[in-house]
Amino acid sequence: MLKGIAASSGITIAKAYKLETPEIIIEKKEGCDPAAEYARFEAALEQSKQDIQHIKEAATGRLSDEELAIFDAHLMVAEDPAMASEVKMMCENEKVNCDYALDKVAGNYIAMFESLDDEYMRERAADIRDVTTRIKYHILGVKIADLSLIDEESIVVAHDLTPSDTAQLNKKYTKGFATEVGGRTSHSAIMARSLEIPAIVGIEHVMSEVKHGDTLILDAIKGELLINPDEATIAEYQKKAEAYREEVEALKVLKDAKSCTTDGHKVLLVANIGTPNDVEGVIANGAEGVGLYRTEFLYMNAQALPTEEEQYQAYKKVLEAMNPKPVVVRTLDIGGDKKLPYLPIDPEMNPFLGYRAIRLCLDRKDIFRTQLRALIRASAYGKLEIMFPMIATLGEFREAKKVFEEEKAKLVAEGVKIGEDIEVGMMVEIPAAAVLADQFAKEADFFSIGTNDLIQYSMAADRMSEKVSYLYQPFNPSILKLIKMTIDGAHKEGKWCGMCGEMAGEPDAISVLMGLGLDEFSMSATSVLRARKVANSVCYEEMKKLADKALQCCTAEEVLDLIHATVK
Ligand code: PEP
Ligand code: MG
Numbered sequence: 001m002l003k004g005i006a007a008s009s010g011i012t013i014a015k016a017y018k019l020e021t022p023e024i025i026i027e028k029k030e031g032c033d034p035a036a037e038y039a040r041f042e043a044a045l046e047q048s049k050q051d052i053q054h055i056k057e058a059a060t061g062r063l064s065d066e067e068l069a070i071f072d073a074h075l076m077v078a079e080d081p082a083m084a085s086e087v088k089m090m091c092e093n094e095k096v097n098c099d100y101a102l103d104k105v106a107g108n109y110i111a112m113f114e115s116l117d118d119e120y121m122r123e124r125a126a127d128i129r130d131v132t133t134r135i136k137y138h139i140l141g142v143k144i145a146d147l148s149l150i151d152e153e154s155i156v157v158a159h160d161l162t163p164s165d166t167a168q169l170n171k172k173y174t175k176g177f178a179t180e181v182g183g184r185t186s187h188s189a190i191m192a193r194s195l196e197i198p199a200i201v202g203i204e205h206v207m208s209e210v211k212h213g214d215t216l217i218l219d220a221i222k223g224e225l226l227i228n229p230d231e232a233t234i235a236e237y238q239k240k241a242e243a244y245r246e247e248v249e250a251l252k253v254l255k256d257a258k259s260c261t262t263d264g265h266k267v268l269l270v271a272n273i274g275t276p277n278d279v280e281g282v283i284a285n286g287a288e289g290v291g292l293y294r295t296e297f298l299y300m301n302a303q304a305l306p307t308e309e310e311q312y313q314a315y316k317k318v319l320e321a322m323n324p325k326p327v328v329v330r331t332l333d334i335g336g337d338k339k340l341p342y343l344p345i346d347p348e349m350n351p352f353l354g355y356r357a358i359r360l361c362l363d364r365k366d367i368f369r370t371q372l373r374a375l376i377r378a379s380a381y382g383k384l385e386i387m388f389p390m391i392a393t394l395g396e397f398r399e400a401k402k403v404f405e406e407e408k409a410k411l412v413a414e415g416v417k418i419g420e421d422i423e424v425g426m427m428v429e430i431p432a433a434a435v436l437a438d439q440f441a442k443e444a445d446f447f448s449i450g451t452n453d454l455i456q457y458s459m460a461a462d463r464m465s466e467k468v469s470y471l472y473q474p475f476n477p478s479i480l481k482l483i484k485m486t487i488d489g490a491h492k493e494g495k496w497c498g499m500c501g502e503m504a505g506e507p508d509a510i511s512v513l514m515g516l517g518l519d520e521f522s523m524s525a526t527s528v529l530r531a532r533k534v535a536n537s538v539c540y541e542e543m544k545k546l547a548d549k550a551l552q553c554c555t556a557e558e559v560l561d562l563i564h565a566t567v568k
Contacts, residue, residue, distance in 0.1 A: 002203045004178065006223035007189035009526065010198030011241040012176040013234060017154035018212040019165065021133075022142050029097040037091040041084075041098035044138035049078045051134060051144070058148060059167035064277035066301045067191060070127075071167070077131040083109070099139045106132035121341055130162045150174060155216045159207050166191040176218040178225050180206050200225055251529035255286035259532050265540035267514060269532055270326070271525040272500055276317040281525040286532070289325040289383075291448065291522020292500035293318060295371070296334050304342050305367060311374035319382030326383040328448060328498070328522070330427065331371055331400075333357045333389040337464060352453075352462065357390035362399055372407045379419030387448055391426040391433050397443060427500070429453035434482040437489025447490050448522065451501025455479055474503040475556040475563075480516065484551065487517045498522055508560065510534045511567045515547030538567060 056071035077083070083105055090101035106128060113125035137144050147156065147168040156169065156177040166188055169177070174197060182188050182201030192199035198220035210216065210227055217226040217237045221244070226233065259269045270291035271282040275298070282290060298306050298314055306314075319327050334340055335356020348354035361368035375386055388400045401424055411418060428434050429450030437447065451474055456463040458479060461471035473479065483499075490497035498520030503509050505523025510531055513521065521531060546566050550559045 002206055002209060002225045002227070004200040004203030004206070004223050004225065005182075005189075006199075006220045007182070007201045008192035008195075008197060008199040008220060010176065010196075010218075010220050011237060011244050012155060012198050012218045012220070013237055013241065014153045014155045014175045014216065014218075016157045016210050016212060016214045016216050017147075017150055017174075018207070018210065019145055019147065019156055019158035019161070020212075021145075021159065022137070024136060024140055024142055026099050026103045026136070027097075028100045030095060032091070032095050032097050034088075034092045034095060037096075037098040037101070038088050040139055041087055041091070041102060041135075044098075044135045045078060045084065047138045048131065048134045049075060052078060052131070055167055062171075062195065063167055063191070064275055066275050066277065066297065067167070069301055073124075073127055074131050077128050078135070099136055102132060102136060102139070117347065124341070126162070147174070155218050157206055157210045157216075161188040161191075166195075169195065169197065171195060171197060176200075176220065178203055178206050178210075178216070178218060180204065251533060254529050254532045254536070257286075257532060257536065259288065259535045261514070261535060261538055261540040261543070263539050263541055265514070267518070267535055268498070268520040269528050269535065270328075270498075270520060270522045271528060272522050273318070273525075276314050276321075278525065279318055279321045283321070285525040285528045287525055287528045290318065290322055290327040290329075291498055291504075291520055293327060293329045294333065295330060296332055296338050299332060299334060299340055300338065305340075305370070308370045308374045308377075311371060312377050315375055315378035315384075316381050319378050319384055323382035326385055328385040328387055328425075328500075329375055330387050330389050331358070331375075332361055332367065335360055352456070358388045358396055358400055359390065361388075362396065362403075365403060368400075368403055369407055372404050373411065376404075376408050376411050376418050376422065377416055379422050380417045382419070384419050385423040385425060385446065387425045387427055387446070389427045389450070390429060390453070391440070392430045393432070394436070394439060394443065397426055397440060401443070425495075428486045429457070429501070431458050431482060434486045437486040438492055439489075441489045441493035441495050444495065446495055447486055447497045448520070449483060449486055449497070449499040449501060449504075449518075451479070451483075451499060451503040454482060454501065455503075458482060473556040474506065474509055475512075475550075475559040477551060477553050477555070477559060480512065480547075480550055480559065483513070483518075484516050484547075487519075491517060496520060505531060507531065507534050508563050508567075511538050511543050512547050512550050512559070512563055514538065514540065515543030515545070515550075517544075534567075542566070 052071055052074045056068060059068060086105045087098060087101045090096060091098055109128050110125045113121050147165055148170055150173045153173055153175050156174055158179050160179050160181045176198040179188060179201045180203060189201050198218055200218060200220050200223050203225055214228050217229055260266045268288050270289040271287035272292040273282060273290055274294050298311060335345060336352045345355055391397050404424055423445035425444045425446035427450045428447045433440060452463060455472055455474060459471040461468040487497045496519040499518055500522040504521040505527035507530055523531060549562055553559045
């Protein structure tokens with residue numbers, strides 16, 4: 001059994017389809033005819049462009065616009081005149097074969113992008129490798145694996161899946177995939193979730209351990225891959241897979257149900273989204289709104305800062321689709337691990353503690369104002385709530401709110417129609433803000449607790465580091481106390497308090513958070529129905545007692561034991 005990171009939930013059993021990337025050996029040949037070599041290169045280039053175009057067309061409808069944009073990026077690489085002319089020059093000056101010339105030219109570009117200390121730029125290196133490898137295959141007449149040709153139920157096993165590979169996957173036959181590289185937020189993981197294919201990524205040695213045609217059990221709930229299991233294990237997992245499907249199916253009856261405890265206490269179960277396309281899943285899973293729209297993806301998937309109009313269209317699409325349900329949009333949270341290629345930030349020792357989110361927006365008010373204008377204009381189409389990320393001081397909140405008020409006043413003066421009451425709140429993800437929540441609540445319309453960051457800052461444990469991941473402890477009583485301070489602070493001023501960190505969707509956490517008085521829980525859309533089942537089965541008065549006891553505990557383990565003993 002091999003272990004990896006469960007990137008897209010589900011259990012599936014099928015034969016392995018190994019995606020072997022053909023090894024090609026490029027040899028340098030001298031004394032070649034430059035014109036003939038360049039013609040060969042151009043023919044392969046043309047064929048590659050057509051391939052990319054076809055893959056894009058085949059994936060249209062299956063993938064979101066943002067995901068399809070990857071192929072535009074690939075076409076841009078293929079159409080880059082600089083690369084073609086460098087290949088041409090090398091063929092002419094050195095009289096070498098075109099595959100060798102391309103290999104050298106592409107290699108330089110890839111090395112350059114890979115050397116940059118920036119995840120986004122490194123992904124561009126992957127794009128260049130993807131496209132130029134295709135061109136080389138065509139030059140050498142190597143057959144390119146076409147995953148769209150898979151015609152029996154399979155689990156695709158690969159070192160990595162490029163965006164063009166993932167886009168070719170046919171859901172009818174591809175029952176899951178397992179890759180050697182990748183994390184929860186890698187391209188392939190994101191695609192797997194949007195295609196709703198179970199997937200495990202980051203499985204070490206999966207390519208050497210699995211043979212083509214092996215029977216595999218992919219448990220993408222636990223992140224385990226079983227190779228050639230015996231009949232009894234297969235039978236056991238068939239039952240588990242069936243139980244999982246039944247559970248998912250059974251939960252559907254709760255789609256239009258209220259999120260209400262047995263003694264009539266209502267909460268709001270809403271979803272986190274990254275792109276307008278995610279709204280479909282939000283509605284399909286019965287979420288009562290959007291509790292966190294991470295707008296940075298709009299910026300990360302672009303080649304330059306998105307214009308006011310581009311942003312307006314995206315926000316309007318979400319608000320219209322959700323109307324009259326609320327949509328909480330978070331203003332740009334860039335920096336930390338999220339970077340923009342066209343907006344270089346000076347290297348910092350501790351980017352998570354550095355120039356990011358609201359800190360950057362208050363420094364670059366031009367960027368901030370454009371986003372706020374787009375949002376305020378879109379507010380006419382639904383129930384918009386805006387929140388600022390990474391607020392540490394009241395001064396920051398006041399300054400951000402002032403910019404919002406200025407832009408709103410300008411738009412009103414311009415006669416632009418806007419929504420009636422746009423709430424302006426903030427994320428509570430810095431311990432200082434949680435401790436001072438009672439003061440913030442006098443000025444903010446609502447809070448949304450970002451536990452992903454709140455926990456990393458409270459425990460001083462980098463959320464990206466495997467080594468200290470044991471300190472990610474949502475149930476540590478210290479974290480529960482900070483959450484309580486935040487909720488109490490809001491309620492004292494008659495404001496509401498939500499949570500949009502991963503903790504809000506953890507079934508074990510819901511009961512205790514409810515007891516602490518949390519009003520809104522925002523999670524991945526596929527977690528909503530399971531959360532509703534918990535909410536509908538507990539008694540609020542009991543959960544209040546549970547929360548009181550949890551606050552008296554000394555360790556996270558004690559809190560979890562208490563929850564398991566109380567909530568069945
Ligand atoms: C959080 O910090 O909990 C949060 C929701 O924001 P992000 O994960 O985008 O930092
Ligand atoms: Mg955060």
